[in-house]
Amino acid sequence: MSHLPLPSAEGLLESALNPDPIQQFTAWLGDAVRANIAQPHAMVLATATPDGRPSARVVLMKNVDERGFVFVTHFSSRKGMEIASNPRVALVFHWDVLGRQVRIEGTAETVSEKESDDLFATRPRENQLSSAASPQSTVITLEVLDRRFEKLHSEYDGKNVPRPVSWGGYRIRPDRMEFWQHRFARLNDRIVYIRGGNPVRPQWKKLRLAP
Numbered sequence: 001m002s003h004l005p006l007p008s009a010e011g012l013l014e015s016a017l018n019p020d021p022i023q024q025f026t027a028w029l030g031d032a033v034r035a036n037i038a039q040p041h042a043m044v045l046a047t048a049t050p051d052g053r054p055s056a057r058v059v060l061m062k063n064v065d066e067r068g069f070v071f072v073t074h075f076s077s078r079k080g081m082e083i084a085s086n087p088r089v090a091l092v093f094h095w096d097v098l099g100r101q102v103r104i105e106g107t108a109e110t111v112s113e114k115e116s117d118d119l120f121a122t123r124p125r126e127n128q129l130s131s132a133a134s135p136q137s138t139v140i141t142l143e144v145l146d147r148r149f150e151k152l153h154s155e156y157d158g159k160n161v162p163r164p165v166s167w168g169g170y171r172i173r174p175d176r177m178e179f180w181q182h183r184f185a186r187l188n189d190r191i192v193y194i195r196g197g198n199p200v201r202p203q204w205k206k207l208r209l210a211p
Contacts (some may be wrong), residue, residue, distance in 0.1 A: 045084040074136040099182030106174035116168030
């Protein structure tokens with residue numbers, strides 16, 4: 001397995017980073033893919049209740065573009081319910097081989113019905129069936145879960161599996177993105193982008209934070 005070299009001691013220069021943090025993220029993601037990092041699209045998603053009780057889990061990023069970061073889940077899951085009541089969320093990508101991580105803060109919103117349909121269509125058939133069978137985050141026995149799966153497996157034999165109405169995508173629109181890179185003696189680089197301007201034409205300010 002080939003790995004890209006670790007960042008040099010010279011560190012990150014603000015002037016060398018893309019003025020658009022989404023494009024900078026895409027460049028780092030490409031580095032992670034080329035380094036053969038396992039699950040480079042995996043990210044920690046942190047949500048919280050309105051009174052501030054946090055929860056976090058690892059999910060897979062399905063897409064990223066100028067609008068933000070997309071993942072999928074059940075709207076009735078714990079994360080879905082917490083987003084419904086408090087859409088402020090945080091993400092963390094960690095690519096240890098490269099000595100890098102990206103921290104993202106922003107607001108989550110559901111994607112369009114068509115986009116959710118398209119995302120569901122990309123899932124392997126078995127995953128489509130499991131999404132339909134699982135009442136995510138509710139208490140259930142293993143026997144009941146397997147029975148629900150087998151029932152749907154028979155019901156849709158030779159047919160397309162429809163997307164459950166309770167399943168779909170969320171997009172996180174970032175307003176703060178921090179790029180962290182390992183450096184000697186724990187003098188790590190931390191470059192943060194803070195969003196200003198309006199949602200259509202955002203303006204990003206870059207700042208260096210002490211490690």
